[in-house]
Amino acid sequence: MRQFVLVGHEAPTTPEFSLSDLAGGAGRLDVLCRCVNSAFFLSHDLRESVRVHLVLGDEFTVTFEGSDLRRLNPDERSTAALVRGALEEREGAVGAMGVESSPGVTITRRGFDSLVGDLSREADGPVVQLHEDGEPVSDVAPPADPVFVLSDHRDFTGDEAALLDDVADRRVRLGPRALHADHAITVAHHWLDTDCYRSF
C-alpha cells in the first residue's frame, strides 16, 4: 500500500464551488485533482494498492481508496466533482468516522494534525516527507508501504512543518529540480516501481 497525503491550503470546505473555476474560486483544487490522477492512473489500468488523502482547508479529509474506486476519471473536472460530492456529505462526518460519498471516496472530519497523527500510528510503513533538503532518492532504498506527505502550490505552514519534523521517518529529495506535487507523485511511483532503475 502506497499512501499520499496532499494538503490543500486554500481548498474548499463546502460544496459551493464551480467546477469551471477550479484554479481560481475553488482554491486550486485543480492541483489536488491532478495529484489524484498521478497517484492512481496507469495506462488502461488503475493502481489498486494506493490510498490518497486530500486535506481540505485543515478541516476535512477526503480519502480515495484504490481498491474500491469505481467512478474515477483522469480529468480534473470529474475528480473535482467527486470531491464536491464528498463535501455534500460533510455533516455526517464525525472525527475519523467517515461517510462514503461514492465508491472508494470517503470524507472524514480531520485536519492535517489529526490525519497525519493517525497515519503515523497506524500505517504499516514510514512517513516520508518529500523535501528539497532531503536525502537524494538515489541513496535511499525504496521503502515498503510508504506514506508520502506533500503540499499543494503553497509550502507547508510552520505548524505543519513542525509536526512533520516530529513524525516523518524520512525526508527525501526526488531530484535536482523542485516539482509540482502531482509530478512528484509520478516520480515517486517510478522510483518505487523501478527500484532506482536497478531492475525492470
Next chain:
Amino acid sequence: MRQFVLVGHEAPTTPEFSLSDLAGGAGRLDVLCRCVNSAFFLSHDLRESVRVHLVLGDEFTVTFEGSDLRRLNPDERSTAALVRGALEEREGAVGAMGVESSPGVTITRRGFDSLVGDLSREADGPVVQLHEDGEPVSDVAPPADPVFVLSDHRDFTGDEAALLDDVADRRVRLGPRALHADHAITVAHHWLDTDCYRSF
C-alpha cells in the same frame, strides 16, 4: 532543447468545443492539456528550453514554445483555452507557416507525417519513441535535444507506427508499467534531469 510530440487522435480541429467537456465532447483534449503541464511546469518555474507539439486530428499542430510562453497556467481548462484560441486562427495557417495566437503558442497546418518529417530533418537531437517494447531507460544514456513522440489515450495507428519505425532513432521503455502520456513526460524529464540517478 527537449521536444515532445503528442498525437491527439480525437482532438478537435475547430474551436467549437466546450471547455467544460474536455474529456468528452472535446475528444480527450484533457490528456493533451496535462501533457503540456508536465512538459513545462516546475515548482515556481517553467522549463524554457522545451517545445511541445500537439497534433490535432492529423490536420493541425499547435506548438508551445517554452521561451516565449506568457499565459500558460497549470490547469487543464486554461490550457484548453489556449488551444481553442489557436484553432480560431487556423484559417491563417498555411503549411508550416504558422500563426501565433498567444505569446509562445503557434498553429500550423501540419498533420503527424508532416510534423514528424520536419522534426526528423531539422531537430538537433534524436527522435525517441516511448514504447513498451523499447530498450529499458536504465540502459540508455540520456540523449541531448531529444524529440519524444507520444500518443494520447489511443495507440498509434498503423500508419503512424510505420512512420515512426522509419524515422525514430531510438525506442525506449521508461519502466515496467505502461504510463499515461503526461506521466511519461514527467518521468522522461526526471530521467534527463538526473541522468538515471547517477548524480544530482
